[in-house]
Amino acid sequence: DTGVSQNPRHKITKRGQNVTFRCDPISEHNRLYWYRQTLGQGPEFLTYFQNEAQLEKSRLLSDRFSAERPKGSFSTLEIQRTEQGDSAMYLCASSYSYEQYFGPGTRLTVT
Amino acid sequence: AQRVTQPEKLLSVFKGAPVELKCNYSYSGSPELFWYVQYSRQRLQLLLRHISRESIKGFTADLNKGETSFHLKKPFAQEEDSAMYYCALTVGYGKLTFGQGTILTVHP
Numbered sequence: 001d002t003g004v005s006q007n008p009r010h011k012i013t014k015r016g017q018n019v020t021f022r023c024d025p026i027s028e029h030n031r032l033y034w035y036r037q038t039l040g041q042g043p044e045f046l047t048y049f050q051n052e053a054q055l056e057k058s059r060l061l062s063d064r065f066s067a068e069r070p071k072g073s074f075s076t077l078e079i080q081r082t083e084q085g086d087s088a089m090y091l092c093a094s095s096y097s098y099e100q101y102f103g104p105g106t107r108l109t110v111t
Numbered sequence: 112a113q114r115v116t117q118p119e120k121l122l123s124v125f126k127g128a129p130v131e132l133k134c135n136y137s138y139s140g141s142p143e144l145f146w147y148v149q150y151s152r153q154r155l156q157l158l159l160r161h162i163s164r165e166s167i168k169g170f171t172a173d174l175n176k177g178e179t180s181f182h183l184k185k186p187f188a189q190e191e192d193s194a195m196y197y198c199a200l201t202v203g204y205g206k207l208t209f210g211q212g213t214i215l216t217v218h219p
Contacts, residue, residue, distance in 0.1 A: 042209030
Protein backbone atom coordinates (compact mmCIF):
# COMPACT_ATOMS: atom_id res chain seq x y z
CA ASP A 1 0.00 0.00 0.00
CA THR A 2 1.80 3.09 -1.21
CA GLY A 3 -0.67 5.69 -0.07
CA VAL A 4 -3.86 7.34 -1.22
CA SER A 5 -4.48 6.93 -4.93
CA GLN A 6 -6.81 8.88 -7.20
CA ASN A 7 -8.05 8.21 -10.72
CA PRO A 8 -8.01 9.66 -13.22
CA ARG A 9 -5.16 12.11 -12.68
CA HIS A 10 -6.47 14.45 -15.35
CA LYS A 11 -9.91 14.88 -16.86
CA ILE A 12 -10.95 17.23 -19.63
CA THR A 13 -14.68 17.44 -20.25
CA LYS A 14 -17.16 19.64 -22.02
CA ARG A 15 -19.56 21.80 -20.13
CA GLY A 16 -22.73 19.92 -19.31
CA GLN A 17 -21.13 16.48 -19.16
CA ASN A 18 -21.00 14.31 -16.05
CA VAL A 19 -17.68 13.21 -14.54
CA THR A 20 -16.77 10.73 -11.83
CA PHE A 21 -13.56 10.54 -9.84
CA ARG A 22 -12.33 7.69 -7.69
CA CYS A 23 -10.27 7.70 -4.51
CA ASP A 24 -8.67 4.66 -2.90
CA PRO A 25 -7.60 5.43 0.68
CA ILE A 26 -4.87 3.84 2.73
CA SER A 27 -6.35 0.48 3.62
CA GLU A 28 -6.63 0.77 7.42
CA HIS A 29 -7.99 4.35 7.35
CA ASN A 30 -11.66 4.67 8.28
CA ARG A 31 -12.08 8.35 7.40
CA LEU A 32 -12.02 9.75 3.88
CA TYR A 33 -12.18 13.41 2.83
CA TRP A 34 -12.69 15.30 -0.42
CA TYR A 35 -11.30 18.79 -1.02
CA ARG A 36 -11.20 21.15 -3.97
CA GLN A 37 -8.30 23.42 -4.76
CA THR A 38 -8.25 26.28 -7.25
CA LEU A 39 -5.20 28.22 -8.38
CA GLY A 40 -3.67 30.35 -5.67
CA GLN A 41 -5.92 29.00 -2.93
CA GLY A 42 -5.57 26.44 -0.22
CA PRO A 43 -7.67 23.28 -0.41
CA GLU A 44 -11.33 23.75 0.51
CA PHE A 45 -13.30 21.04 2.24
CA LEU A 46 -16.14 19.38 0.32
CA THR A 47 -17.26 16.33 2.29
CA TYR A 48 -16.08 13.50 4.49
CA PHE A 49 -16.94 9.93 5.39
CA GLN A 50 -16.39 7.79 8.41
CA ASN A 51 -16.56 4.26 7.11
CA GLU A 52 -19.54 4.37 4.72
CA ALA A 53 -21.39 7.19 6.49
CA GLN A 54 -21.17 10.68 5.01
CA LEU A 55 -20.81 12.83 8.13
CA GLU A 56 -20.41 16.35 6.78
CA LYS A 57 -20.98 18.24 3.54
CA SER A 58 -19.78 21.72 2.77
CA ARG A 59 -22.09 24.43 1.49
CA LEU A 60 -19.71 24.44 -1.50
CA LEU A 61 -21.14 21.07 -2.47
CA SER A 62 -24.06 21.96 -4.71
CA ASP A 63 -26.78 19.51 -5.71
CA ARG A 64 -24.76 18.65 -8.79
CA PHE A 65 -22.10 17.03 -6.61
CA SER A 66 -22.56 13.65 -5.00
CA ALA A 67 -20.12 11.45 -3.16
CA GLU A 68 -20.33 7.84 -2.07
CA ARG A 69 -18.21 5.42 -0.13
CA PRO A 70 -19.82 2.02 -0.50
CA LYS A 71 -18.65 -0.56 2.05
CA GLY A 72 -16.35 1.99 3.62
CA SER A 73 -13.53 1.39 1.16
CA PHE A 74 -12.98 3.48 -1.99
CA SER A 75 -15.00 6.61 -2.66
CA THR A 76 -16.38 8.26 -5.77
CA LEU A 77 -17.16 11.92 -6.38
CA GLU A 78 -19.56 12.65 -9.22
CA ILE A 79 -20.22 16.05 -10.74
CA GLN A 80 -23.28 16.28 -12.93
CA ARG A 81 -23.81 18.91 -15.64
CA THR A 82 -20.30 20.30 -15.22
CA GLU A 83 -19.75 24.05 -15.39
CA GLN A 84 -16.57 25.96 -16.16
CA GLY A 85 -16.40 27.00 -12.51
CA ASP A 86 -15.94 23.35 -11.56
CA SER A 87 -12.45 23.41 -13.09
CA ALA A 88 -10.11 22.70 -10.19
CA MET A 89 -7.90 20.10 -8.55
CA TYR A 90 -9.95 17.60 -6.57
CA LEU A 91 -8.04 16.12 -3.65
CA CYS A 92 -8.81 13.07 -1.58
CA ALA A 93 -7.36 12.38 1.85
CA SER A 94 -7.70 9.58 4.38
CA SER A 95 -6.96 9.19 8.06
CA TYR A 96 -7.41 7.05 11.14
CA SER A 97 -6.41 9.82 13.59
CA TYR A 98 -5.83 13.56 13.33
CA GLU A 99 -3.31 13.41 10.46
CA GLN A 100 -4.76 13.33 6.98
CA TYR A 101 -2.81 11.79 4.12
CA PHE A 102 -3.45 13.18 0.68
CA GLY A 103 -3.63 11.66 -2.76
CA PRO A 104 -2.10 13.23 -5.86
CA GLY A 105 -5.37 14.79 -6.94
CA THR A 106 -7.51 14.78 -10.08
CA ARG A 107 -7.23 17.88 -12.20
CA LEU A 108 -10.54 18.69 -13.88
CA THR A 109 -10.75 21.06 -16.82
CA VAL A 110 -14.19 21.98 -18.10
CA THR A 111 -14.16 23.49 -21.59
CA ALA B 112 -16.31 29.51 12.28
CA GLN B 113 -12.75 28.35 11.75
CA ARG B 114 -10.32 30.49 9.82
CA VAL B 115 -6.61 30.28 9.02
CA THR B 116 -4.64 33.25 7.75
CA GLN B 117 -1.23 33.14 6.15
CA PRO B 118 -0.38 36.79 5.54
CA GLU B 119 2.52 36.21 3.12
CA LYS B 120 1.81 34.72 -0.29
CA LEU B 121 5.50 34.80 -1.22
CA LEU B 122 8.60 34.61 0.93
CA SER B 123 12.16 34.69 -0.39
CA VAL B 124 15.31 34.08 1.63
CA PHE B 125 18.89 33.14 0.91
CA LYS B 126 20.37 29.76 1.77
CA GLY B 127 21.52 29.70 5.38
CA ALA B 128 19.23 32.51 6.49
CA PRO B 129 16.53 32.01 9.10
CA VAL B 130 12.98 31.67 7.85
CA GLU B 131 9.61 32.19 9.52
CA LEU B 132 6.30 31.48 7.85
CA LYS B 133 3.43 33.10 9.67
CA CYS B 134 0.09 31.52 10.49
CA ASN B 135 -2.76 32.94 12.54
CA TYR B 136 -6.00 31.18 13.26
CA SER B 137 -9.39 31.94 14.69
CA TYR B 138 -11.33 29.37 16.63
CA SER B 139 -12.76 29.66 20.10
CA GLY B 140 -12.02 26.10 21.21
CA SER B 141 -8.92 23.92 21.19
CA PRO B 142 -8.00 23.08 17.63
CA GLU B 143 -5.30 20.84 16.23
CA LEU B 144 -2.82 22.80 14.12
CA PHE B 145 -0.72 21.43 11.28
CA TRP B 146 1.75 22.52 8.67
CA TYR B 147 1.52 20.80 5.29
CA VAL B 148 4.09 21.17 2.50
CA GLN B 149 3.83 20.65 -1.22
CA TYR B 150 7.05 20.32 -3.18
CA SER B 151 7.03 20.84 -6.93
CA ARG B 152 5.00 18.13 -8.70
CA GLN B 153 4.41 16.23 -5.46
CA ARG B 154 1.34 15.65 -3.35
CA LEU B 155 0.48 17.58 -0.24
CA GLN B 156 2.25 16.03 2.74
CA LEU B 157 2.18 16.56 6.46
CA LEU B 158 5.20 18.43 7.83
CA LEU B 159 4.33 19.12 11.46
CA ARG B 160 1.54 18.61 13.96
CA HIS B 161 1.55 20.94 16.96
CA ILE B 162 0.80 18.31 19.56
CA SER B 163 3.77 16.15 18.59
CA ARG B 164 6.24 18.98 19.27
CA GLU B 165 8.73 17.40 16.86
CA SER B 166 11.31 19.01 14.63
CA ILE B 167 10.97 17.77 11.05
CA LYS B 168 13.62 18.66 8.45
CA GLY B 169 14.84 21.31 10.91
CA PHE B 170 11.44 23.03 11.10
CA THR B 171 9.64 23.75 14.34
CA ALA B 172 6.33 25.40 15.13
CA ASP B 173 5.00 26.55 18.47
CA LEU B 174 1.33 27.01 19.18
CA ASN B 175 0.72 30.36 20.89
CA LYS B 176 -2.85 30.28 22.15
CA GLY B 177 -2.68 33.85 23.43
CA GLU B 178 -1.80 35.22 20.01
CA THR B 179 -3.65 32.41 18.17
CA SER B 180 -0.56 31.80 16.06
CA PHE B 181 1.34 28.77 14.83
CA HIS B 182 4.35 30.17 13.01
CA LEU B 183 6.77 27.80 11.25
CA LYS B 184 10.47 28.43 11.78
CA LYS B 185 13.79 27.12 10.58
CA PRO B 186 17.10 28.62 11.67
CA PHE B 187 19.03 27.89 8.46
CA ALA B 188 17.05 27.57 5.24
CA GLN B 189 18.16 25.14 2.52
CA GLU B 190 17.42 25.27 -1.20
CA GLU B 191 15.42 22.04 -0.92
CA ASP B 192 13.02 23.82 1.44
CA SER B 193 11.61 25.74 -1.53
CA ALA B 194 7.95 24.72 -1.70
CA MET B 195 4.38 25.76 -0.96
CA TYR B 196 3.54 25.67 2.74
CA TYR B 197 0.02 25.49 4.13
CA CYS B 198 -1.07 25.99 7.69
CA ALA B 199 -4.22 24.06 8.59
CA LEU B 200 -6.58 23.60 11.50
CA THR B 201 -8.96 20.84 12.49
CA VAL B 202 -11.35 20.18 15.33
CA GLY B 203 -11.79 16.56 16.28
CA TYR B 204 -11.38 14.24 13.34
CA GLY B 205 -13.24 16.46 10.91
CA LYS B 206 -12.31 18.69 8.03
CA LEU B 207 -9.08 20.59 7.68
CA THR B 208 -9.37 24.33 7.21
CA PHE B 209 -6.38 25.59 5.24
CA GLY B 210 -4.76 28.96 4.85
CA GLN B 211 -4.05 30.31 1.39
CA GLY B 212 -0.47 29.09 1.50
CA THR B 213 2.96 30.69 1.35
CA ILE B 214 5.41 30.00 -1.47
CA LEU B 215 8.88 29.82 0.02
CA THR B 216 11.83 30.32 -2.30
CA VAL B 217 15.33 29.74 -0.97
CA HIS B 218 17.99 31.28 -3.19
CA PRO B 219 21.52 29.84 -3.42
